[in-house]
Amino acid sequence: MTESNEIRSAKLKRYLDTYADGKQTVFSEMVGILPANLSMMLAGKRPISNRMWERIHDRLGVQDETIQVDLQTAAGRALSRTGSEGAQLRRYLDQHGISQKELSDRMQVSTVAVHNMLKARRFRADTLANVLEALGVSEDVLMQKKRGASVSNFVPLVKAGQRRNPDFGSMSRVDLGNRTVGAGSILIEVGNDYMQPALLPGWQVIAAEVAADRWKYTTGLVAVLFADEIVIRRIRRNELVTNSWLTLECDDPAGPVVTVEKQDIQRIWTIESIFYGPPK
Structure with a gap:
């Protein structure tokens, strides 16, 4: 059986x-x-x-x-x-x-x-x-739904790397089907191959917003909004407390490393899961 x-x-x-x-x-x-x-x-x-x-x-x-x-x-x-x-x-x-x-x-x-x-x-x-x-x-x-968290299955879709200040409230929203996510979550389309092999161009990932008072504890695969641009990178060591900046690294060794000052960070999301990943 x-x-x-x-x-x-x-x-x-x-x-x-x-x-x-x-x-x-x-x-x-x-x-x-x-x-x-x-x-x-x-x-x-x-x-x-x-x-x-x-x-x-x-x-x-x-x-x-x-x-x-x-x-x-x-x-x-x-x-x-x-x-x-x-x-x-x-x-x-x-x-x-x-x-x-x-x-x-x-x-x-x-x-x-x-x-x-x-x-x-x-x-x-x-x-x-x-x-x-x-x-x-x-x-x-x-x-998730416990403790009264606000949840939804309709989220804004944005593309990483587009330099503009996204007005998330006015964006058209994507139906995630039976998936529910917390308030402030977004769907991000990967725009380059900097995070390969974990993420490839064209893939869409669900990102959960991190409260500002939790930024200093955040590590791993993230999306960061700064200078009106969302980038997907990896935080290996969080230096907000020690140095007041974040070092955003690529999984691809040839990709650019970005250092962002604390005062320039607008929003941070953690990459929670892959919503759509087309074949390689």
Whole structure:
């Protein structure tokens, strides 16, 4: 009997952590799956066919077997549909390829502590604050509909690299279907190949706005509005507190590095997921 897609998705997450250290772009190359499709498979939003499942194991050179951690992960994802705060955190970690070990390192707590957080129905106030600081996101982004976050599935579509001051309120909006996002989220079309292989020109990504008081904690793949232009880059080390600027780097070593002074930053978004990724 074919196992559930939930369990296959959980196994895929284990393979990602084991063979690619949680890096989706590296793993997608290993198994020959488009990053956009891999992201959806990991999130349980795209079925993994028997043929695709065999192909993944052939590429990795491993046998298909289910271990206890797979069942626990699958159960945790099922729990996420109940809306507990621990389950929402698990969902966020899974969607962004962040391992429990990485989160424990960021928070400077034990992996056991993180494991317990993922089972919690409600976080203590200090625990939630530490989680948000470690992830560099707002509470609305992490919890989505929980705690009264404003959500929508119609967002403005903008193109990265266009030099103009976008009036997001007056823009035509794109229907995201059954996806809901927080207030201030936008859909960004990638305009160049500076972030390859993670993002390619023409791809559209969902970006969640970061509150200004959280900018100093933000790292990873981001979109930044400054000088009336939105650029997509990666923040590897946030220097807003120490030096009052952000260094925005490309994944392509040949791409330009941009340094933006704090006073010149207009808005920041974190890249949450790929909405549309055409074939390479």
